[in-house]
Each structure stands twice: as structure tokens, then as C-alpha cells.
Amino acid sequence: MKNFLIILTFLFTFIAPATAASTKTVMVFGDSLSASHGMPIEAGWVALLTQRLQTKFTDYQIINASISGETTLGGRNRIKQSLETHRPEIVILELGANDGLRGASIKSIYENLATIIEICQQNNSQVLLVGMQLPPNYGMTYTRKFQAIFPQLAENYQIKLIPFLLAGFGEKHEFFQADGIHPNEVAQKKIVETVWEVLQTMIKTEKIAANPDN
Template identity: 40%
Template sequence: MRTFAWILLGAGIAMAVPAQAADETANGPAKIVVLGDSLSSGLGLPAAAAFPAQLEKSLKDKGLNVTIGNAGVSGDTASGGLDRLDWSVPTGTQGVILELGANDALRGIDPKVTRAALEDILKRLKARHVAVLLCGMVAPPNYGAEYAAQFNAIFPDLAKKYDVPLYPFFLDKVAANTRLNQADGMHPTAAGVAIIVEHILPTVEAFVRAIREQKG
């Protein structure tokens, strides 16, 4: 995974807590799971610095009552995520942040295989009435323009087909930045994760609020 980094595209402190927070606390936390690979699981980082933990803290700072489970497995492909879906996303989960595909691209897996696996995940979660936020990934250009076009299209195509929100590129602002990645050049440091959280936060906040509205 060392070569992946260079091939990817490179409010005030004292704000009041939203009034909606009281209602959310009364209704219990929104239960979210991050289904992903080492990029979201926090490989090489303490648990508190991993993406799910940092995201949960940021959402709570915004007044949203949430719990975010870490269901990331290092090295997992989309097919691997599909194989473990049922036990990785337990009963009672209200939303899934789906972050898979980077390892598929690294290994040059046929985009049709990746698309089919992600689509099966979306279908099965939809059948369970679990909301999904899909995180996109970018293919390495060394596999050629045709491969990249097929792979990169997977995420917006599926988001449109299944009417789920899309965050276009999970590593936006972090990929290929040596200051924000560990020595392997691929996995974000704690500071890198913080940047990911900062940029994805508005999308996740809207996602959680939509879950709240649907459950309400």
C-alpha cells in the first residue's frame, strides 16, 4: 500500500449547544457504524484517534447524541465487507458510513466485482432499513484510464441508484500529504484523521439529522 499515496489526488469555540440536542438526548443516541478498512479503522493509531472516535466526538460537540462503532478491518475489500456485513452491523444500527474500495483499487480488482459487492451491501442494508452514507475512493492511474473511469464511477452511480448521500473522496485533503500520513505514506496520522473529520462532518451531520427525522 506504500505506493498508493503518490497516486491519489492530492465556528467559534463558545457556540451554544443546539436546542435540538435535548430532544436527541431524550430519544437516545443515534447508533452509527463505520464499515470500512484500515483507512477508517485507525491502523497505527490509538483507538481514541481513529476516525470513528474522532467523528463521534465532533458530532457530540455539535450537540448530536450519537454512538459510532468501529467496524473497520485492515486489508478488507468490498467483498470482504460484504462477507462480514451481518455481524459487523448489529441489530439496532440506524446508519452505516460505508468506506470500502481502496484495497480493491490497490489490487486492481475488476471494478465489476467491487461494484457488485458494494451494491449487495446497499441492498441488504436497505432491506434492514439501515441508512447509508457512501464514501467514494479514487483508483490509481497506473491501471490505466479505462480502469480508473470504471472504478471511479462506482460510487456516484450507486449513490444515485440507491438514493444515498455520497462523500466523493474519503481521503480528500489528506492523500499524498506527507505531513498528514504515517511513515507508510498511506494511512492518516491522528492529525490527518482530524482533517478527514473536519471535511466530512457537515455531510455526516446532515446524515445523522436525517436519521433522526425518519425515526421521529
Template identity: 40%
Template sequence: MFRQLSLLVLIFVFHPAYSKSLMILGDSLSAGYQMSIEDAWPTLLPEQLNDKGHSLNVINASISGDTTGNGLARLPNLLTQHNPNYVMIELGANDGLRGFPPALIENNLTQMIALIRESGATPLLMQIHVLPNYGKRYTEAFSSIYPSVSSAQQTPLLPFFLEGVITTPGWMMDDGLHPKPDAQPWIANFVAEQLINHL
């Protein structure tokens, strides 16, 4: 009897099925661009969440350079492989830098949300903004994609963490696009504060 109880305790403590998980589907902003993956904010996120009373495994499925189309193509296999409880979509910056049509981006995001829901997971969408390389009209049209998709799909919209990084001296790399390792703990805390409202 004691051996059976001991085995049950080990299963509950160590079996990953009893921990909820969040998969981050992102680009270089989440992939730890030009830094150790241990320093990237998704790696730091579980500790920040734990400090706020939430235990969550984090799966970082981000790849530098990915577009919403790349994310959509990879998503089915990722959902099958990891079976997450939540999926945060942090994609679109590379679409914007390449001037992809807003309608295409919106369609890709909508399809990803549908696939996430079909898998039984909860989708979360992060707002993305881009530099005004293609003029004010495109920049505004791009930014409006996210609240539009969020409203239409009844999906939580998380604010863009980069806005708080850009305004802090010394936190951006020389390319003006990516946050430095120094900014990663702040980003992890910022994302954790946004996430706990939706867990």
C-alpha cells in the same frame, strides 16, 4: 411511585436503545492503521457530531486490508450484532490496489446497500479513489463506480476524506496511502460535516 420514576429516568439515560448509532464498515483508512484506536477518526467522530448538535453512537467495524468482498461477507453478522441505524460503507481501496474488476466492486457495494436496507438501517456510501497504478482508464472506471451505485441505489454519496489529507504536508505516512494520527481530528470533523446533511 418515586422509585418507579427514578427507574424510568435511569432507563432513559443509560439504556443504549434510546441512542441512534452509526456503524462504519471500512478498511485501514478507518481502522486506525498503525495508531492507537483512540486516535482514529471514528473514535473522535461522536464528539465532533455532538459539537454540531447531533448525538450518535459510533461503531467502528473496520478491518485493515478488507475489500468490498470481505465487507459483504461480514456485514450480515455485524447488522445482527449491532443493529445500527446508519451504516457508512468506506471500502474499495484494497479492491483498487489489487486491480479487481469494477463490475465486481459495484456488485458488492450494491449487495451491501441492499442488506443494510433490509435490516432497517440507512446506508451511506463514501467515494473512494485509488492511485493510478493500473493506468488512467482503470482509475477513471474505478472512481465512477461510486456515483453510479449512489445514483442507482438512491444512496447518499459522501466525498473522500483522503483528498483533503494528501494536500496537507506532514499528514500522510511514508507509504503514501494512510493518514497519520495528526490528520485524524481533521478527518473526524470533515466526516461529521458531511454526515449531518443525512442524519
């Protein structure tokens, strides 16, 4: 019996931590568009992406650190703690829409996102930046400058970019909830495909880099 307990202690002390350490994390760091606003959590694109990830890359998990109403400044203020808590290999950065809808300065949006990206890179987390667009009623000049923020950041920091989270349905009312802002449950499946197309390439590249001989 004593020998059996010793073996169990060995297993829990050495094998279990090694298994936990082998799990890599993708952290979604966004606002209500990623926080399943207006629908059950399991119907949101992050939950659907989790299901996809579990079937394709079993050594990865997804942590959703998104908060409804979040701004780039709010994200800037909490990114360090989120990174320390979850230690993600990849951060899907989906912020900026609330800033744009409130007419925040282009400079402040850019600087906040840039700071978040820099902090992620300093913590060895890859960033997948999610681009957003604004309705045309915000004025051509402002909407163009806002849209340009994301490709500029992607180029300056050499990170992956999803040009537009709502690509393929952004102008179709039938894919939105009653508020006309948040995508409905049907649209979540389209968002998953948009995110997955880029995310899977990042994971495959990471795996190759970690195991160059395989």
C-alpha cells in the same frame, strides 16, 4: 424496605431499557483507513468523529466495525451479522480501496458494494457511501472506472455520498504515514471534517422525520 425494592425493580425494568433504546447508532463499516492503522485508536478519525457526535447529538453513538485489510467481498460476507449485532440507523460504508489496490475487477467491486447497500436498506439502515480514488500509476482507464463506482452506486440507490475520503490532501505526502498509503494523525482531523459535513445533515434530516411537529 420491601416497597423500596419494588420501586427499584420498576425503574430497572422499564426506565433503563427505554433509555438504552433511545440511543441511535452510526456504524462505520470500513478497512484500515477507518481502523486507525499505524496510530493509537483515539487518534483515528472515527474516535474524533465520536467526540464531535457526543457534543452535537448526545442521543447517537458510533460503533467502529472496521477491519484492516478488509475487501468489499469480506464486507459483503459479514454485513448481515454486523447489522444484527449493532442495529445501526446509519452505516458509513468505507470499502473498496483494498480491492482497487489489488486490481480487482470493477464489476466485482461494484456488485459487492451494491449487495452491502441493499442488505443495509433491507434492514432499514441509511447508507453514507465513502468514495475512494487510486494513484495514477494504476492506469487511467482503471482508475477512472474505479472512481466512477461510487457516484454510480449513490445515484442508483439514492444514498448519500462522500466523493473522496481523502479530499483536500490526497496528493500531499506530508499527510501520510511512511507507507504513503495511510493518512497520518494530522490528516485524521481533515477526514473528520469531510465526513461530518455529510453525516450531520443525515442526522438532522432523520430527526426531522422522526419529529415532524418539532
